Structures are given as structure tokens and as C-alpha cells.
Amino acid sequence: MRRLVSAVVAGSLLCAAAASAAAQQAPPTQEQLKERLAGKVAEAWVKDGGWVTDYDKARADAKAGGKLLFTYFTRSYSP
């Protein structure tokens, strides 16, 4: 339900606002992107959550342990 409301309400309004803000900002530099990535993986929930951030290692761990991957996709390039 929350997803539906988000799509309905936020969809049109927030997209317009985001597009406007993005148009006014220069794209981040590679240095900034690296800083943002470092900041993301240093967040407490990542650092303390036992997350594997290497895809190849995650698959190898799953194979070795007979487990499935609980996969969470997120981004660091934008808030």
C-alpha cells in the first residue's frame, strides 16, 4: 500500500522537483563518488550487518555454505 501511495503521490511531484534540482547541479566528480561510496559502506548498518559487498565472494560463500543470497541493491552516487 505504501508503495502504491508513493508511486501515485510522490511520483509526479517529486520527480519534477528532483529533475529541476538535478538540472541545476553539476555531476559529481569521481573523487566525490568515491567519497560517497566510502561513506555508504561505513554506515553502521552496513559495517555491523555482516554484509558481503563482493558479488563473486557472495556467490562463493553461498555455494560453500549451501545458502541463498539475500540481496540488497542500493546506491551511493545519490542520496
Next chain:
Amino acid sequence: MLSTEEFRAFAKEVVPFLHVTSRVEGETYPDLLSEKGGRGFPHLVAMDAGGEVVAGLEDRTVEGFRAMMKRAGEFETLLAKKDRTPAEEVRYLAAEIRLGRVKADAARARAAALKGLAEAAKKELDGLLLGLDIRAILDGIKDPAARLAAGRAFAEMWAAGRVPGGDDAGFQPFFVIMLDHAEAVKDAALFEKALGKMREKLGSEPRAAGFFKKNDERLAKLKEAKEPEPPKEEGK
């Protein structure tokens, strides 16, 4: 939620894999999200050791995470099984449809080949097939004209009794796009009916208030435009 003890306990049962799209040059697997069917962030799925998506998330709670992993395990079992019972075949097809592993036509043919289905299983498959049809129509929207054509198609589906449930992923685009079609063809009755259907599901949500205010205004304009002219006096 991802910082709780409950989540940490859950994470020990699985391999918790975090993929961060960074846009840093040289990042490994930069397109993994789209390759695994993701269209936005965050996106959560269960994958097997080969990296194949075997279940999607339906409820964003730790309980929901566990349910997803359970479905993933069941799907793995069904996938490996050679002689599936009819009931297992239904569950297998339903899982494949949910995962987007089968196209609408193929899914429809496979569903038609399943005989002696219980009413509940039949209803579930019908709902999933409808979702595939809606998805196919949405994927064909490339310009405003196609959007209006999609709205017309949705209106026809609704008239034929094919309508997604309020909790189905296709519910919102189905009716939002139908509103545009109804406005374009000046069908105030259809607009009002579609908006009413959305209000049934979302009307009590404070965050949807702006959406309904805006669309009530659109409806009022449509109705005004349809007001019949007063009859002319005879003899003049």
C-alpha cells in the same frame, strides 16, 4: 530495520549480499541491478549461488525477508524436481510468472494445459496472467499516444471484468493511465468510476490527498464541459 538484532539473526541464515551502485569508474558489476530485474532503489531479491533470482520481496519486514527466502528455497526445490505434481506445477508456474521468467503467451499456454485446477489456484493464475498482460501494455508505452491507447486497453479490460486487485503491482498504473484516457475522450463517467476505484484503496491515505484533489479538479472540469446547453425557447 537492517540494524536490529532480529535482522542480524536472520542474516546468519543466508549470505547477506549488498550491492552498491556507485558510478565510480571501474566498479565491478555496475549493471547488476538491471540485470537482476531491478528498476529502482532499494531493490531486494533472493538469488541462488549462481546469481539467479529465485524470489522477490513482497513485504519489507524481517518476517517478509524470511518469507521471501522460504519461497526461494521452495522454488529451488521445484526447479530441481523432474516429475512435478499438478499442484506443484501451479506453484512452479506462479513463481516463474512472479519472477518474470516467462512471457504472457507462454504462461497462458502452460496455464491452459494444467487440468483439474482448484478454484483458488485458477484464480491465482488468472490474477498473475492479468498482471503480465498489464505489464506488456505498460512496456509498450513509448509516447503520449501509446499511453492513451494503453488507457483505452485498460478500460476495455475493466469492462470485460479483468481488473487488478488493490494490492497488485499493476493496480496504480492501470487506473492512473485510464484516467488520462477518460479525460482525452471526455468520458466523465469512466473518469469518475476509475477515480472512485482508486479512492477505495488509497482515499484514506493522507499522502494521497494531493493526488485526489488534483484529480477531483480534473473530473469537475470534465463534467462542466459535458453540461448540456439549456434548451432554446420555442418560437424564437
